[in-house]
Amino acid sequence: MRELLEAVAGGSLSPAQAEAELRGYVVGDAGRFDAAREQRRGIPEAIFAEGKSAEQVVALAETALETTDRALLTRVSESQFEALETHLGETAPDVTIDRRTATVRVTSPEYERPSLDATVGIATGGTVDGPVADEAAMVLRDAGASVDRVDDIGVAALDRTLDQLDRLREADVLIVAAGREGALPTVVAGLVDTPVIGVPVASGYGHGGAGEAALAGMLQSCTVLSVVNIDAGFVAGAQATLFARAIDTARS
Template sequence: MNSEEIKMLLEGVKAGTLEIDLAAKKLEELPYKDLGFAKIDNHRELRVGYPEIIYCAGKTVEQVKTIVAYMNTKDSNILGTRATKGMYLAIKEECPNAEYNEVARTITVKKKEIKLTESYIAVVTAGTSDLPVAEEAAITAEILGNKVERITDVGVAGIHRLFSKLEVIRGAKVVIAVAGMEGALSSVVGGLIDKPLIAVPTSVGYGANFGGLSALLTMLNSCASGTSVVNIDNGFGAGYLASMINKL
């Protein structure tokens, strides 16, 4: 329930077109809905501007299905991250318009039209192996109402590929750089643009990559000013932050 809906509810009570008991029932779930195993934060969109997102990893198919079924009674768009195909198929039974992105492992249910920003977010990936994390960032940014440009496989091992896409990257309001291995892409891109850059280390790499730790440390120690860093494989966090910056 957003602020406009609350206003209409109270006006209905005042005008006598809505019974107080019915209004109270609608308002009792405003802070959160207790499903027993989860408490859905219905107040989040009022506080921070974006509705609650479902992190599906670690949850059972039935738990995710129940959460989505409840959220589907509201008018906000729904995003589930780190979801399995089995979760999607279960949700599809309740929400025929649900969509699954196998690369990003996201489930989206669009309840209302998404008006995209004129400015865009550039999501830049070092290699094809980084696409799952990059696509999670892109899908997150898009369902939050942002135009996204994807630039893939432009890592430093063939840096000429990056230079051929610089015009598109520089035209973005904010850039997300996704890289595994040694994570050098974010420093290179950060030194070529005048926009804020969000670096995303991925767990892609051989043994001494330590599951993304080497890329994380490279990005944290970058000498390219204007760079922020999210956690390993956290495409969602990067897409969310980029959306906030893009809409400033």
């Protein structure tokens, strides 16, 4: 405690950093930020921007940078993008903004990117699944895992799946995103001996077209796979990160 107080008094530690050390989280006007989640769970807290004001998103991103040297943001709107660019563009040297996937990743000069000896394959059924898969890839690359992306291998033309089978089998973990009836993760899980995480995507026509049919199909899979919620790319990426960390630990 004394060392923390002396560090704050000496200017080498900010009050927010000290609060993060003591409580594990920081309280601000925009809410609490879980600065200790990565140490506790192996995955960082991401800032879910949807439903928050641009000012709240900027404040949380600044807190994340101050306490963990990086900020991950998902479901970012255009006004929030603009606010982040304005407020963080000059102070943060590495700002990656992806409007297609509605994500932002910001790191401070002190951030040291980790490296994991593990490869996560990400497969998509079609182009519409791309943004959800990209969200998962952002989490994995931030964690230092290698990502092998295989796109447009949906089961409407099964040859597209089978001609990528050797590549899929080389991955340590697989994330498979698919909309419509969500068959691709089930098919892939029956052909590989690695963990498969299925991600239902909100696409398709009419009844079940908002991802419900894909979710139900994956939950009812007769092959063994894990399933996350509809469009939950971040959750899939975080779960695969835990696998990758365990694999890296075992190999090292």
